[in-house]
Amino acid sequence: MKVSIANLTVCYPGAARVNVIHRLSLNTAHGEFVSILGPSGCGKTTLLRTIAGMITPSSGSVELIADVQDPSERALMVVQEDGLFPWMNIVSNAAFGLATRGVTRSERESRAAALLRQFGLGGRELDWPHQLSAGMKQRVNVIRAFLGDPALLLMDEPFAALDVQNRLSLQMELLTLWQQSARSVLFVTHDVDEALLLSDRVIVMNLNGAGIAADIRLPFWRPRTLSDLLRDEFIEMKRDIYRQLGVEVGQSVA
Numbered sequence: 724m725k726v727s728i729a730n731l732t733v734c735y736p737g738a739a740r741v742n743v744i745h746r747l748s749l750n751t752a753h754g755e756f757v758s759i760l761g762p763s764g765c766g767k768t769t770l771l772r773t774i775a776g777m778i779t780p781s782s783g784s785v786e787l788i789a790d791v792q793d794p795s796e797r798a799l800m801v802v803q804e805d806g807l808f809p810w811m812n813i814v815s816n817a818a819f820g821l822a823t824r825g826v827t828r829s830e831r832e833s834r835a836a837a838l839l840r841q842f843g844l845g846g847r848e849l850d851w852p853h854q855l856s857a858g859m860k861q862r863v864n865v866i867r868a869f870l871g872d873p874a875l876l877l878m879d880e881p882f883a884a885l886d887v888q889n890r891l892s893l894q895m896e897l898l899t900l901w902q903q904s905a906r907s908v909l910f911v912t913h914d915v916d917e918a919l920l921l922s923d924r925v926i927v928m929n930l931n932g933a934g935i936a937a938d939i940r941l942p943f944w945r946p947r948t949l950s951d952l953l954r955d956e957f958i959e960m961k962r963d964i965y966r967q968l969g970v971e972v973g974q975s976v977a
């Protein structure tokens with residue numbers, strides 16, 4: 724699914740007109756992984772919620788264009804908070820998107836169980852959410868999102884609350900799922916390394932949502948590994964992104 728945004732403005736309601744996003748334009752390609760960086764308060768989450776149809780633009784337009792080879796027209800949002808249903812076991816949570824599409828119980832549980840095994844949750848299918856760690860819960864959230872088969876996946880800092888080890892593990896697992904599915908992804912993050920590891924493009928938003936400061940295409944190979952982040956090409960790109968964010972960067976950045 725492609726996203727086409729033209730002169731998007733989103734304002735807070737009330738007597739004082741405050742632009743959260745002001746005249747932002749952005750186009751993405753089918754199957755593209757785009758990370759969105761920017762200072763706190765620049766409108767990153769508001770942008771995702773507007774694309775998802777949860778917020779009505781004050782002006783401008785947001786258009787979702789499905790690929791002719793992909794009949795799905797759905798966009799799905801994943802947030803950093805625990806979104807699992809406490810009354811469902813793990814396999815039922817993972818398979819929830821399939822259930823909403825009318826897939827039979829045996830098929831959806833079989834497909835969910837296969838991915839749970841692939842990502843280290845084999846044997847936990849009948850556990851309840853309160854029995855899982857934060858990292859395990861977010862694995863289930865990501866698996867559920869991909870099994871829901873959206874044409875566009877909107878991810879709002881899904882790994883921000885996790886420790887470093889779980890975060891790195893889930894980044895690699897997300898890449899594996901994305902490469903298997905070829906879905907379009909818009910991924911909000913504050914982590915420049917995460918953006919470099921995952922993305923085809925990095926969008927840097929201006930403070931106060933005043934458009935886009937930089938649109939950077941990453942000319943790097945896939946699949947990538949964590950060790951790639953130590954290569955000179957990545958380090959230089961990291962410096963460039965920090966400069967776009969208005970952060971002074973010394974030679975020690977790596």
